[in-house]
Amino acid sequence: MYRTYPMLHPAICLLWIVVAMAMNLGSLRAQSECNLVAQPAQVTLRGNFAQAQLLIQQIDPSSAGNPVAASELSSDFTSQSVFQSLTPEIVTVSPSGCLTAVSNGAGKVSATVEGKTIEIPVEVTGLVDAPQVDFHRDLLPLITRSGCNAGSCHASQYGKGGLVLSVMAFDPVLDYQSLALGARSRRINTINPDESLMLKKATAAVPHGGGARFALDSNDYRIMARWIATGAPKPNPSPEKIARLEVSPAKRISRVAQTQQLRTLATYEDGQQRDVTAWTRFDAMDEGVVKVSSSGLAQTVGKGQGAVMARFGDRAEIATFVVPFADSVNLESWVSFQPIDEIAKSKFQELRLAPAGLCDDATFLRRAFLDAVGALPSLDETRAFLASSDPRKRELLIDRLLGLSGDAKLNTFNDQYAAYWSLKWSDLIRNNSAVLGESGMWALHNWMRESFRTNKPMGKFVSELITAKGSIFSNGPANYYRIANNPTDLAESTAQLFLGTRLQCAKCHHHPYERYSQDDYYGFAAFFARVASKNSAEFGIFGGETVVVVNSGGEVSHPKTGAVMKPTPLQDNPLEHASDRRIALAEWLTGKENAGFARNIVNRYTAYLLGRGLVEPIDDMRSTNPPSNPQLMDHLVNDFQQSGFDVRHLMRSIMRSRLYQLDSQPNELNADDTRFYSHYRVKRIAAEPLLDCIDDATMVRTKHTNMPLGKRAVELPDAATNNTNAFLVTFGKTKRASVCECERTADENLAQALHTLNGDILSSKIADSQGRVAALVASGKPTDVCVEELYLATLCRGPNTQELAEARNFVTSSPSPAEGYQDLLWALMNSKQFLFIR
């Protein structure tokens, strides 16, 4: 302790300053003055079982006058403090700084750190002789906090040991019945509460599979015993609601191996505030950065940014910990291309993270092509780009790829763009002839291609889907209502696709990390209550046709209460619409008030282009899963909204940024970073574009089932038929079974490696008599030229001197030039620079 916190001893304090200056640690620890404060500075405990957590902080002198900085930069000494109650008859204090009320009156506790003591006045009020225990307010939080109703314990499907509780106490009536009435009330003994089975189990006085959950002399024991002694009162049918939960500190900038006690404060709807630290569940969300104990003592363990989630009642909040990667960083050479670069720079500064340099032109060319249109540039395109000395050539290329050059003659990639992004969205929307029939599949596909070809604003795209009706054969988006065809499935997929919100949990119980309850779930589902379909009984080309219609009646009711649910957007007020509720939903979804839609699209495109979403998983947006860089998110969201949901504009903003154009080679200083884009994150080329790249490199096109020769894999419309292609199946072409982005997994496997290393598809293409190698051999060009062409066709760059020499040597020593070139092409296509977008 002495060595860790030396600044409190003058002599060592001086030494520390010297060390700190030598290490250029900046202002974090270099302090000569020890200004210790308690938070809160004075405490009021209300009611018999009230508890409160003290934080003992040292305010950083550099933050003088700046309350935000003061909060973020303070050091925490709570766990090093020695606490003592100066009035034990009024209040007691635990070694960790938790206050417990004893009797009414004014009291005082002290905290001592390394010889310095501060005193904290405590007022205790509202203690009565016969306290009542509120089931909702007092008992359930302690049951949740003790872990009794965790999914792996009594809240598992069949409960444990005969006791069934609801997950995270979402169903108080069930919990009451189980605890007070279940098993013929043998769990409680109102005559002699200490003999109650539930207390003996919880204290492990009798064998308990879950062990002891609290001690005999604990406050929690007293609460539970008192509840039983007062006759185990029922839950209040209209309990007090929590308006707000706050965690303090909300953000802390720290170093590795520092501790920080957390404290949570609940504000009820009537304005009453209560320290609920003792009944809060704390969970670390990134244990590589910060860990947390069950009592809320966080400890930083690694560099980066991590969060601790605090849950109380139906609320969840987070505390963010930032642990810089280095002592300092030099960002002088960072020249911002775009506004997001400035924001990224601030983050690098905060984290002291050294970004990579810019990638070279060839790398950029290949990256931009694969990211924007899912294809390799032609050889001519590559040569022209590499030869160009135009300083704006990267910007011009981005504009051409995205069809934003303003010159129709230059916007030649529009069809490729539309095909590639239709593929991406077809996976998410799950276009599949096995579900929709051939005609429905084509109608949806054609609508999607058209939408991306014309750069339909994303808001309009989604509105058309959500409000679609009519024939699934002639109106493409109407198929949305065949892919999912009941209100709950539609609610789940709509929320996940267009809000990035996973509602599934709330179908059966309160979402464990979110505000969403069953009310939210079924209120959202009610938007789809009146969608129906009529099937055609015809045979022939209109056989199997379905017409999506909107009925004038139809409701969704709450599964527990049976109440008819009003159509209600998530965490918003109910909406109505005279003819079609879905129109109201579409207007809300894409309206100005709802940033969730733009955030979701921005996050997806950030992930597609930068290799990682600002929020991960990219379709799991919620308040307890914050963006790695909130300012960056806000900027892009704002920009995207201003543009009228113009996706090409969004892509251009990202692709023109310095952030997007960084090298993928990690260095010593940023190799550990996986979240802040300090170097470009390499990605495997997905199944379809990869097959197209192989076709281009070998000049041998794959013939796809039911498609004319020459159709590229990214153009395939259907999940059902293209799952017959062994290459695509092996490389993880999605089955379009789930709206989750995770369906297209990023992992490579052994079968893929075998397929490219030893498979007949690749080998046959390389050896094809009409292929690139055959043409090269027939052309009689010099070896160096042939080698260069093979490099350009695969890696979009020429070989360097060493590579050229090595390749020349290999080809000339091969049994024949053809075999030499074949093996060279094979090796290039199996090399990482080919298989990855880098």
Added chain:
Amino acid sequence: MALSHPNPHPNRTHTRRDWLGSAATSVAAGLTIPAFLAPTRLHANGGQARSNVNCIFIWTQGGTSHHDTFDPKPLASDGVRGPLSVIETAIPGVHFTELCPRMAKEVNRFSLLRSWNPKNAGHGVADHWCMSGRNINPSLIYPCVGSVVSQQLGFKSALPPFVQLGAHVDRSFQGGLPGVLGLEHAAFEIHAEANVDRFSVRDITPPLNMELTRIDRRRDLLDKIDRMQRTADKQPAAYDALDEHYKTAFKMITAPETKQAFDIATEPEALRNDYGRSSFGQRLLLARRLIQSGVRFVTVSDPGWDHHQDCFNGLKQHRMPQVDQALPALLIDLEQQGLLDSTLVVWMTDFGRTPKINPAIGRDHWASSGFAIMAGAGIPGGSIIGDTDADGGQPKSNEYFTENIVATMYHKLGLPLDLTVTASDGRPIRLLEGEPVREWV
């Protein structure tokens, strides 16, 4: 689902690739694939895995009729009984139909469950449920047992831990797939016909009759090209993961045990004949060779059991003779090779079939009864578990469900019954709910 697990890590989206990347440098080549699994392996409190037991899982796709094989009802009415006669087995009082003469004779080598209640009559759903122990769930794909074995126990030799022979597993509801465990743990599928003299396997047997010397030359060139592309010591973690897979793949292509495992022609003629010169028989023999070469879990799939029409001829002429020939041959062979105690043999099918024979002389899907067979790995031979009512439509005693059969497999393979893994989005997923079949453990 354990949605309220206290440790959600939603921000920590290490993909498997990241794990692999970090593990790759520290572990010897070829054995590294499962190294990153250490955090989840044996996580649950089921004790140490008994990793020496392997599994051959026979899947007769479509739904093998229990009435016309192992649970005949000779006293039922004409419309239920069917035309097949009933024969004695080696156990007095236990009868099979005439389609299973060899199984009847060797009944003491396996155990028969007659009181399986599949609770499902849909294809596709069946493949998923029977192979994973879980009903389908669109938001969460549970892994099949073979993938769990791959993830938990990993490679034992150059050959992958999980192999599927034949393409006859219905994938429409993600049957027989790794689900949340990721593609890495998918079965290595071999579709090639095994009942041939020269057996070759796509992606393993070198293409276009390429010589091994040329493969070596290509590998050397690839090494050089990769090395020249590498400009610094550090490289993205994803590259390390790819390196590992390539190493494993090369090892598999060139390892002698690979060639040996697939060289089915080296088996004695008499043994090949004892398994029967059928697709199924030779696949079963190949399965034994794969187990011997270090594969942990082999699915042997067989098509064409969905007998809605012409059920009795279909079974008698086409499907049942090859299984009746091959399965006892496998059990005898395993015993003679000393592999029986360490090899669990399971036969499952989609579900049972209707008691009532339909107008097309077929039987349709039946959701509430069917049979399952297990042998080896300590399964008591000759035990007949449970029975069904007079029409074979409902289990009458010792009713067991699919999860019980799958739990038995977990138990025998040394997988904890409460095994919990972490999905890629951080959710803790308990893979199985259910207890093993009591008579089998």
